Structure formats: structure tokens, C-alpha cells
Amino acid sequence: MLVTVAPGSRSAGPAKLADVAALAGVSVGTASKALNGGGRMRPETRQRVLDAVDALGFRPNQHAQSLHTGRSWTVGLMTTDGIGRFSTPVLLGAEDALGAGKISVLLCDTRGDAIREQHHLRNLMDRRVDGIIVTGRRTDPRPPLDGIEAVPIVYALSPSTDPADTSVVSDDRGGAVLAVEHLLAAGRTRIAHITGPEHHAAARDRARHAVEHLGRASLGLSTGRVHHGEWSEAWGRRAADAVLRTAPDTDGFFCGNDQIARGVADALRERGVDVPGDIAVVGYDNWDTMALASRPPLTTIDMDLTEIGRIAALRLLEAIDADPAPGVHTVPCRLIVRESS
Amino acid sequence: MLVTVAPGSRSAGPAKLADVAALAGVSVGTASKALNGGGRMRPETRQRVLDAVDALGFRPNQHAQSLHTGRSWTVGLMTTDGIGRFSTPVLLGAEDALGAGKISVLLCDTRGDAIREQHHLRNLMDRRVDGIIVTGRRTDPRPPLDGIEAVPIVYALSPSTDPADTSVVSDDRGGAVLAVEHLLAAGRTRIAHITGPEHHAAARDRARHAVEHLGRASLGLSTGRVHHGEWSEAWGRRAADAVLRTAPDTDGFFCGNDQIARGVADALRERGVDVPGDIAVVGYDNWDTMALASRPPLTTIDMDLTEIGRIAALRLLEAIDADPAPGVHTVPCRLIVRESS
Numbered sequence: 001m002l003v004t005v006a007p008g009s010r011s012a013g014p015a016k017l018a019d020v021a022a023l024a025g026v027s028v029g030t031a032s033k034a035l036n037g038g039g040r041m042r043p044e045t046r047q048r049v050l051d052a053v054d055a056l057g058f059r060p061n062q063h064a065q066s067l068h069t070g071r072s073w074t075v076g077l078m079t080t081d082g083i084g085r086f087s088t089p090v091l092l093g094a095e096d097a098l099g100a101g102k103i104s105v106l107l108c109d110t111r112g113d114a115i116r117e118q119h120h121l122r123n124l125m126d127r128r129v130d131g132i133i134v135t136g137r138r139t140d141p142r143p144p145l146d147g148i149e150a151v152p153i154v155y156a157l158s159p160s161t162d163p164a165d166t167s168v169v170s171d172d173r174g175g176a177v178l179a180v181e182h183l184l185a186a187g188r189t190r191i192a193h194i195t196g197p198e199h200h201a202a203a204r205d206r207a208r209h210a211v212e213h214l215g216r217a218s219l220g221l222s223t224g225r226v227h228h229g230e231w232s233e234a235w236g237r238r239a240a241d242a243v244l245r246t247a248p249d250t251d252g253f254f255c256g257n258d259q260i261a262r263g264v265a266d267a268l269r270e271r272g273v274d275v276p277g278d279i280a281v282v283g284y285d286n287w288d289t290m291a292l293a294s295r296p297p298l299t300t301i302d303m304d305l306t307e308i309g310r311i312a313a314l315r316l317l318e319a320i321d322a323d324p325a326p327g328v329h330t331v332p333c334r335l336i337v338r339e340s341s
Numbered sequence: 342m343l344v345t346v347a348p349g350s351r352s353a354g355p356a357k358l359a360d361v362a363a364l365a366g367v368s369v370g371t372a373s374k375a376l377n378g379g380g381r382m383r384p385e386t387r388q389r390v391l392d393a394v395d396a397l398g399f400r401p402n403q404h405a406q407s408l409h410t411g412r413s414w415t416v417g418l419m420t421t422d423g424i425g426r427f428s429t430p431v432l433l434g435a436e437d438a439l440g441a442g443k444i445s446v447l448l449c450d451t452r453g454d455a456i457r458e459q460h461h462l463r464n465l466m467d468r469r470v471d472g473i474i475v476t477g478r479r480t481d482p483r484p485p486l487d488g489i490e491a492v493p494i495v496y497a498l499s500p501s502t503d504p505a506d507t508s509v510v511s512d513d514r515g516g517a518v519l520a521v522e523h524l525l526a527a528g529r530t531r532i533a534h535i536t537g538p539e540h541h542a543a544a545r546d547r548a549r550h551a552v553e554h555l556g557r558a559s560l561g562l563s564t565g566r567v568h569h570g571e572w573s574e575a576w577g578r579r580a581a582d583a584v585l586r587t588a589p590d591t592d593g594f595f596c597g598n599d600q601i602a603r604g605v606a607d608a609l610r611e612r613g614v615d616v617p618g619d620i621a622v623v624g625y626d627n628w629d630t631m632a633l634a635s636r637p638p639l640t641t642i643d644m645d646l647t648e649i650g651r652i653a654a655l656r657l658l659e660a661i662d663a664d665p666a667p668g669v670h671t672v673p674c675r676l677i678v679r680e681s682s
Binding site: 074077084088091092095096099102104106107108109119120123124127232234259289290293 | 446
């Protein structure tokens with residue numbers, strides 16, 4: 001059906017539902033039902049309303065729609081400790097997966113502050129969000145959001161301590177195994193491990209899995225222990241010197257992040273050691289600023305943070321559709337081979 | 342007035358407006374007007390409604406409120422080229438200024454894609470956002486958002502090409518002057534300038550203002566020209582070598598960003614040049630990962646991106662309150678002095 005609009009036949013400004021109803025020759029109530037898919041009516045009637053919508057360029061008011069459908073088509077995206085290098089790709093992956101549909105993303109940054117978290121949560125609940133994704137910088141488990149029952153929640157990167165919640169995390173075990181396996185495949189047998197602080201799960205878990213995987217090849221660490229310190233280049237440089245004093249025959253370094261690996265590569269170059277000829281270096285994170293600027297560029301483990309965000313969004317959409325998948329879901333890491341190994 | 346609630350006196354589940362009205366002894370319409378600040382009523386009546394709200398822990402449905410007030414209390418935050426090192430602090434500053442009130446932030450990432458931009462804009466308009474902040478990675482002016490008339494917009498970091506729009510940008514002139522002035526104050530007179538690509542406004546503008554400020558001290562660049570290249574450490578290292586071949590008496594480097602400055606510092610150290618004893622180095626951005634990891638840590642210019650986001654949010658709130666401030670607003674830079682100068 002072709003609908004033509006006579007000049008002056010409707011109110012000024014953006015088209016209203018009343019204009020649509022008038023043009024379609026139905027009541028406002030019927031027009032509303034036709035648009036929201038509810039109510040019983042003849043297909044021709046519904047079509048007449050849809051044609052009027054097209055003819056008038058009518059865009060439904062989402063707030064009116066939300067009152068009608070009980071869904072706000074918004075999701076809260078809450079970061080717990082600022083938006084940084086780790087949470088940004090997670091946010092982008094989630095935003096991409098949600099925004100492809102008609103879901104909008106409400107951004108909240110709680111900065112690890114309990115009062116800010118409560119303020120944002122109240123606001124999200126007032127806005128009747130359909131669900132919430134919670135993400136943070138660390139891989140350490142975090143307590144579940146307090147006082148939220150009616151709304152589905154998915155935790156990304158930082159899992160919930162409650163196993164009944166849905167969490168999407170990186171496969172730290174797989175990442176450590178990829179790194180060690182790569183060094184072993186390159187014929188390295190005297191491998192050192194330098195990483196971040198022992199109270200960070202990311203440091204502890206990767207170290208444990210690296211040691212276990214070396215054990216399966218009947219090997220141990222070249223220095224007999226894990227070197228815990230800071231996530232910094234300066235620590236990488238200092239620790240590399242310490243390792244070579246203790247175990248001069250070390251032929252491979254697996255580092256807990258790319259900053260440490262870059263520090264190790266610098267220290268080795270400044271000692272006249274050839275990387276990777278004499279010693280291979282593998283980092284973690286695939287943080288391009290570090291990995292590509294390193295001399296030589298770093299072989300490293302990519303956690304695919306964008307994919308973690310995307311999967312978290314998909315799990316949340318399922319939970320909103322009353323099909324939740326509780327438990328911890330892991331996203332595999334990828335080995336990125338460059339010139340340092 | 343103290344309100345007590347008798348058990349069973351209201352419906353199950355979260356309190357509804359009808360429960361509030363019943364407890365306050367008014368009609369639902371009066372309760373609604375009391376909450377939305379509209380309508381004429383006795384102060385005692387309004388107070389009775391507010392007391393009932395407190396007693397019942399009633400939280401108004403924002404969608405119903407929005408239909409009533411015509412405001413959605415949401416603002417769109419649109420990044421045009423991913424969420425990265427530059428847009429993140431701008432976003433956080435804006436989110437902080439808006440979230441302190443009851444305004445929520447809808448995040449949209451257009452990734453420089455016109456189709457994504459239109460999709461997000463339509464969505465934001467459907468949601469009746471009160472305003473939009475547009476931000477990007479570059480300081481180059483960008484065309485205004487297409488087809489948006491009824492909603493206030495503020496451009497942050499990347500200004501609009503239309504002078505009638507409201508834009509909040511960094512003071513690139515002030516930043517360049519701070520850097521050059523600092524080197525001059527330290528007695529440096531043979532200053533070289535290494536920076537990013539000439540087609541980036543950030544490189545072009547800072548270079549022009551640096552040259553102008555040297556001119557005011559009757560000085561020119563030590564190599565007689567600006568060295569344009571990439572925003573990378575590798576370019577900083579290469580360019581430092583080229584500068585010292587052309588003008589071995591160079592005693593200061595002003596670099597267009599911290600990555601270039603770090604590359605310069607590395608090249609100088611590896612040549613045995615003492616920084617800052619022989620040559621001082623000043624960067625730009627105060628990107629902590631680069632500036633602090635550099636050997637020595639970098640003196641640099643901080644654009645205060647968080648403040649740019651905050652000011653953009655405040656300008657937007659003014660525009661939403663029908664008090665717009667068109668034109669380009671600049672946020673001053675700060676000099677951060679560390680060991681490289």
C-alpha cells in the first residue's frame with residue numbers, strides 16, 4: 001500500500017504516534033499494538049500502520065516502548081578499576097556484540113570505590129537495564145555485585161567468586177603452556193620465568209602452569225624458582241641480570257608481561273647477548289606499544305580481550321533471554337611469533 | 342511527618358507509584374506531579390508524597406519519568422576512532438562530571454565508520470538523549486555530526502570544523518611554548534624538533550608554535566628544519582642520529598610525543614651522550630608507560646585530557662539548560678619536569 005501525506009494533514013515537528021494512527025485510520029491503541037507486536041489484529045491493519053510509519057518517518061520513543069515491553073534494551077557496562085589497557089578491549093568487544101543489535105551500552109566507571117559502585121548500580125536499576133557486564137583490570141576473582149537479584153550479570157576478565165555466577169575469563173593455563181611449548185619446540189631447555197607480584201593471580205597462575213608444563217618434559221626452571229617482582233621494564237632488566245648471574249646457561253625467558261619481556265630484551269642486548277640466537281624471549285599480553293617497540297619485537301601471548309568482551313556480551317544476551325550459562329567460561333589465548341624467539 | 346507502613350497495606354514486589362499515592366493519601370496524578378516537580382500543590386502535600394517515597398523505598402521508573410519530563414537524563418558519548426590512549430581519559434573525565442549528577446552515559450564507538458556512526462546516531466536519537474559528546478584520537482578538526490539539529494553537541498579533543506559548534510580542545514600552542522620555554526630557561530639554545538607526520542595537526546601545530554617561540558628569542562631550530570616522521574620510538578632513534586650528524590652542537594630536543602622522546606633518549610644513551618648533562622630531552626603527552634620507563638624518565642607536556650572531557654561535559658550540561666557556549670574552548674597544558682631535562 002502506498003501512503004501519501006497531504007500537506008497540513010498532521011501536527012508540526014517529528015511525527016507522533018497519533019499522526020501514524022490518523023494516517024492508518026486506526027486508534028492510537030491499535031497503532032501502538034501494531035508496533036509492539038502485541039494484540040490481535042488483521043495483518044492488513046498492522047501493515048497499514050507500518051506503511052504509515054514509513055510514510056511519516058515516525059521513530060518510536062524508546063521510553064514509551066520500554067514501558068510497554070518491560071525491556072529497556074540497555075545494558076550496563078561497569079568497570080571496577082578505571083578504563084585502561086585491559087578493560088578497554090573488553091569494553092569494545094562487548095559494545096560491538098551488543099550494538100550490532102539495538103542494545104545500547106551504559107558506561108559506568110566505579111574506580112574500585114564502593115560508594116561509586118552503589119551509586120552506579122542504583123542508577124542502572126532505576127533505568128531498568130536488561131543486564132550488566134562487570135569488568136576489571138585484574139584476573140583475580142572479585143565478590144559478586146551486592147544486592148542485585150532481578151538482573152542478569154556476567155563478569156568478564158575478573159571472575160566472580162561465586163561459582164553460580166557467569167564469568168568469562170582468559171585461559172591463563174593455556175597461555176602459559178603455549179609460551180613454554182614454543183620455547184621447548186625451539187630447543188630451549190634452560191628456561192627462566194620472570195613475572196609480576198605474587199599477590200596477583202595473573203602472575204601466580206601463569207607461573208604455576210609454566211612450571212607444571214616444564215615438569216611434564218622432566219624439566220625445571222633454570223634458576224630453580226619463579227622471579228616475582230613488578231610488571232615493569234625496570235624489573236625485567238634487573239631480574240635478567242640476576243638470572244644470568246645465577247644460571248648463566250639460561251637459553252630462554254618466559255616473562256609474565258610484555259613490559260618485563262622488553263626490559264629483559266634490553267638488558268640482554270646491552271650485555272651483548274644475541275636475542276634470539278643465544279637466548280629466546282617470550283612476553284605476555286601482545287600489547288603492541290611494548291611488543292613492537294621492543295628490540296627485537298616480542299613473541300608474546302595474546303589473551304584476545306576483545307573476544308572475552310564479545311563472549312561476555314553473548315552470554316549476557318542468553319541470560320536476558322532466560323537461558324543463562326552459569327560457571328566460568330575460558331577464552332583461549334593465541335601465540336604471536338615475532339623476532340625475539 | 343513520620344510515615345509508618347502497615348503490613349499488607351500495599352502490593353507485593355517493588356513499591357509502585359500507586360503505593361506511594363495510597364500511603365500519602367493523594368491521587369496517582371498528584372503523586373506523579375509531586376515527584377516531577379510540576380503542578381501546583383501545597384508544600385505539605387508534596388512533602389507527604391516525598392515521605393511516602395522514603396517510607397516505601399520507592400524508586401521511580403526512569404522511563405516513565407522521561408515520558409513525563411521530556412528529558413532522558415542520558416548523554417551519548419561517541420568516539421570516532423576506537424577507544425584508545427587519548428579518548429579514554431577524555432571519556433573518563435566526561436563520565437565523572439556527568440555521573441556525579443544523575444546523568445548516565447551511553448557509549449558508542451563508531452571506529453571512523455560512517456555506517457556505524459549513523460546507526461549509533463539513530464539509536465541515540467530514538468533514546469532521546471539530552472546531548473552528545475563526540476571525541477576522537479586526533480586533534481584535527483572533523484566535520485560536524487550529520488543530520489542532528491534538536492540535540493546539543495560538544496566536540497572534545499577533535500574540534501568541529503563549524504565555528505558555530507562548541508568544541509573543547511587542548512592548547513597546542515601553550516604546550517609547545519611551555520616545552521621550548523623550559524629548554525631555554527635551562528640555558529639550551531641549539532634546540533632540535535622531532536615529531537610525527539606533517540598531515541597530523543598535532544605535529545604541524547606544535548612545530549609551528551615551537552618555531553615561533555624560538556623566533557621570539559631570536560633563535561632558530563638547530564638543524565634549520567622540523568623533522569617529521571612517525572609517532573614511534575624507532576623514528577626518534579633514527580632522527581636523533583640524523584640531527585647529531587647535521588648539528589652536533591644540538592643541546593636540546595623537543596619531541597612531538599613521548600614515544601619519539603624515548604627513542605631519542607635511547608639513541609643518545611647508546612652513543613654515550615649524557616642526558617640531561619650534555620643534551621636535554623622533552624616529550625609530549627605524559628603517557629606514563631613511556632615517560633616513566635624511559636631512561637632517564639621524561640620531562641613532558643601533559644594535555645590534561647581528563648579535564649578536556651570534564652569541561653566538555655560541563656559545556657554540554659549548559660547547552661542542555663539552553664545556555665550554549667559556541668566556539669572553541671582551549672584547556673591549558675602542564676609541564677611535568679622529570680630527569681631528562
